[in-house]
Amino acid sequence: MTRSYQRNPRYPAVDGRVARGWEAAVRTLPAGPAVLALDGPAALDWSAVHSHLSRALAAHCTPARFVDLREFEADWDTVLERTGDGPGADPYYLPLARASVAGAYTTLPRTDTPDEGLLIALGPGAALVGHDLLWYADLPKRYAEAAVSAGDPAVGVNLGRHGAPGDLRRLFYADWPVLDAHRDAHAADIDRWLDLQDIRRPASIDGSTLRATLAHLAAGPVRTRPWFNSTLWGGQWASSELGFTPQSGNTALGYELIAPEAGVLVGDGPEAEVELPFQLLCVLHPEEFLGAAVHEEFGTSFPIRFDYLDTVRGGSLSVHLHPREEYMRAHFGWAYTQHETYYLTATAAEDPRVHLGLQQDADIELMRKQVIAAIEHGEEMNVERFVQSHPAEEGRLYLIPAGTPHASGTGNLVLEISATPYLYSLRFYDWLRKGKDGAPRPLPYEHAFANLDDTRRGEAVSRDLLQQPHVLREGSGWREEVLGALPEMFYEVRRVALEPSCRGAAMDTAGRFHILNVSAGEGVVIEWGDGRSHDLAFAETLTVPAGVGPYRLRPLGPKPVHVVTSLVREDR
Numbered sequence: 001m002t003r004s005y006q007r008n009p010r011y012p013a014v015d016g017r018v019a020r021g022w023e024a025a026v027r028t029l030p031a032g033p034a035v036l037a038l039d040g041p042a043a044l045d046w047s048a049v050h051s052h053l054s055r056a057l058a059a060h061c062t063p064a065r066f067v068d069l070r071e072f073e074a075d076w077d078t079v080l081e082r083t084g085d086g087p088g089a090d091p092y093y094l095p096l097a098r099a100s101v102a103g104a105y106t107t108l109p110r111t112d113t114p115d116e117g118l119l120i121a122l123g124p125g126a127a128l129v130g131h132d133l134l135w136y137a138d139l140p141k142r143y144a145e146a147a148v149s150a151g152d153p154a155v156g157v158n159l160g161r162h163g164a165p166g167d168l169r170r171l172f173y174a175d176w177p178v179l180d181a182h183r184d185a186h187a188a189d190i191d192r193w194l195d196l197q198d199i200r201r202p203a204s205i206d207g208s209t210l211r212a213t214l215a216h217l218a219a220g221p222v223r224t225r226p227w228f229n230s231t232l233w234g235g236q237w238a239s240s241e242l243g244f245t246p247q248s249g250n251t252a253l254g255y256e257l258i259a260p261e262a263g264v265l266v267g268d269g270p271e272a273e274v275e276l277p278f279q280l281l282c283v284l285h286p287e288e289f290l291g292a293a294v295h296e297e298f299g300t301s302f303p304i305r306f307d308y309l310d311t312v313r314g315g316s317l318s319v320h321l322h323p324r325e326e327y328m329r330a331h332f333g334w335a336y337t338q339h340e341t342y343y344l345t346a347t348a349a350e351d352p353r354v355h356l357g358l359q360q361d362a363d364i365e366l367m368r369k370q371v372i373a374a375i376e377h378g379e380e381m382n383v384e385r386f387v388q389s390h391p392a393e394e395g396r397l398y399l400i401p402a403g404t405p406h407a408s409g410t411g412n413l414v415l416e417i418s419a420t421p422y423l424y425s426l427r428f429y430d431w432l433r434k435g436k437d438g439a440p441r442p443l444p445y446e447h448a449f450a451n452l453d454d455t456r457r458g459e460a461v462s463r464d465l466l467q468q469p470h471v472l473r474e475g476s477g478w479r480e481e482v483l484g485a486l487p488e489m490f491y492e493v494r495r496v497a498l499e500p501s502c503r504g505a506a507m508d509t510a511g512r513f514h515i516l517n518v519s520a521g522e523g524v525v526i527e528w529g530d531g532r533s534h535d536l537a538f539a540e541t542l543t544v545p546a547g548v549g550p551y552r553l554r555p556l557g558p559k560p561v562h563v564v565t566s567l568v569r570e571d572r
Helices: 022-026 046-059 076-082 141-150 168-189 207-217 237-242 279-284 292-298 325-332 364-377 445-451 459-465
Strands: 034-039 064-068 118-122 133-138 192-195 203-206 253-257 263-269 272-277 304-310 319-321 340-347 353-358 387-391 397-400 406-408 412-419 426-429 470-475 478-484 491-498 505-508 514-520 523-528 532-537 541-544 550-556 561-568
Touching: 022 046, 034 168, 046 064, 046 118, 133 168, 141 168, 168 279, 192 207, 192 272, 203 207, 203 272, 207 263, 207 272, 207 279, 237 304, 253 541, 272 279, 292 561, 304 514, 304 561, 319 445, 325 445, 340 406, 340 514, 353 397, 353 459, 364 426, 364 445, 397 459, 397 478, 412 491, 412 514, 412 561, 426 445, 491 505, 491 550, 514 523, 514 532, 523 541, 523 561, 550 561
Parallel strands: 034 118, 034 133, 064 118, 133 192
Antiparallel strands: 192 203, 253 304, 263 272, 304 412, 319 406, 319 426, 340 397, 340 412, 353 387, 353 406, 470 478, 478 491, 491 561, 505 550, 514 541, 514 561, 523 532, 523 550
C-alpha cells in the first residue's frame, strides 16, 4: 500500500537514544572540576539557555559558574569591518563572509579549570575557548529568519550584536557562512548535540550517537525535513495537496532540499527527535556522500538543490535573473553560480505561463527606462515587450542559465532543480507589489542589468532552453530520459518513466550522488545493497549518496510513475 506525502520523515538514532529535557542532558555531565563550552548560533535565546541550564544544574546539586561570550563582543563598527560590511558596502548583498567567529569579540575569555564544579562558557564561538567538554545547542535556520523578520530582540539578532534586532542581509551573507564554517570545523569534537526548538525541554543526543547516526545516514538514501515559507506571491497547492499549514496565508517556497538550511529528523517520534543539519553529512563523510570527484570540485558544499515554487492561486514571481559565474565570484564570493531549471509538476490556471529569455527585438535601454519608471513612479512595465512568455506545460523542463531573465507565472507548481546558491535573485520588476510594510520590495536592478545575457533571445531561447527529452537508456517497462543539459551548467536533469508492470529500473550512482523526486504517480521503492529499501511518495525528494552504487527503482500503484533526477555531470 502506498502512502501520502510525509512532512516529517524520520530516521532512528544509532548506538544511542534521543533524550528530552535539560535534566537528562545535565545527568551526562561530570561533577567537576571541568570546563564546558556550550556553542551554537547567534540567533538563539542565550539568556533563556543560561536560565534553564542553571536551574537543571542546581537541581542536580552541581556547582556552576557561567561566562557569557556575548559580554566580550567587539564594537559594532569593528564587527562590520571584519565581515566585509564597512562603509560603501552593497545595500542588498555582501560577499560571503570568511571571517572567524572570534572576529565578533574583542578577546576570548580565559576559562581556567575551576576548583570545583563546572565553568560553563556559552555563546557563539564557545568552542574556541579552552574546554574539557563541548556541547552544541542548535536551532534550525528557519527560526532565525522568522525571528529576524519579526524583529524579535531575543532570537532575531546578528552575530556580534546581541540585544538589538538583526537584519536579514547580515544573517544570510555574514552570520550563516561564518557560523556554519565554525560548526563544521568542530563537528567531530562535539560531546552533545542539543535541539532547542523547544527551549524549555530540548532534545539531545551524545556525540558518539551523533556521529554514528550521520555515518549510517551517509550510507543510504535520505530525505530532509521539508517546509514552506510564505511570500507575497505564494499559492495554495502545498496547503491543499500536501497538508502544510500556511504561515501567512500561503505556501510559496518549498524547502525540499536546500542544503544550507536542510535538516534530517532523527529519533523515535515527535516527542523524542533532533533535527541535524544535512550539511554535516557532507562535512563528516564527503566522499561517501558526495562522491570523490564531486568533493574534489565542490569541497563540502552540496551543489544541487530541489525546491518548490507554488503560485497556484497565487501571483507571478518577480522578473529576475541570477549572477553569471565571474560576477558571482567577484561580488558575492561563491565559487559557482546560481544556474536554475523549472520542472512543471502541476498547473492550475486557464493559461499558465513561464516567462523566459529576451524577445528578439528587446531594447535593453528601453527596458532599463521602464524598470526605473516602475520603481520611481509606480508605472507598469510591459514585461512581454522584453521577455518571452511560454506556455507552462506539465512535465516540461525550462532551462535557466545564469543571466537569463525569467519568472514563473501564476497557477504553477514548479519543481526548481538548481545549483545550491539561492539568495541571489537580481530583480528587474515585481509587478508593483508592496511588502508588509507598505513599501515596494527592493529591486537591485543595477546588479540585474550587469548580469543580463543579451544572447538569450529570440528563437535561440526555445531551441536551447526548452529542449526535447531524449532517451538515454531503457528496459522492460521503463526508460530514462535526459530532459535538459547545457555546457555551462555543471548538472543535468533526467526523468525515469516507469510503467506499473515494471519490476525495477536499474540505476547506479557511479560515484556521484543522485537526487530523486516523484513528479507523477503514487511513488517508488528504492532498493539497494543487501535487501535495504526506502519508499518515496509523490512530491517527495530524496538523496541517494554516491557510495550506494547500484540501486533499483520499483513503481508503486496502478498508474505510471515519473521520477525526476539530477546529478553532477561527468562529461564536462
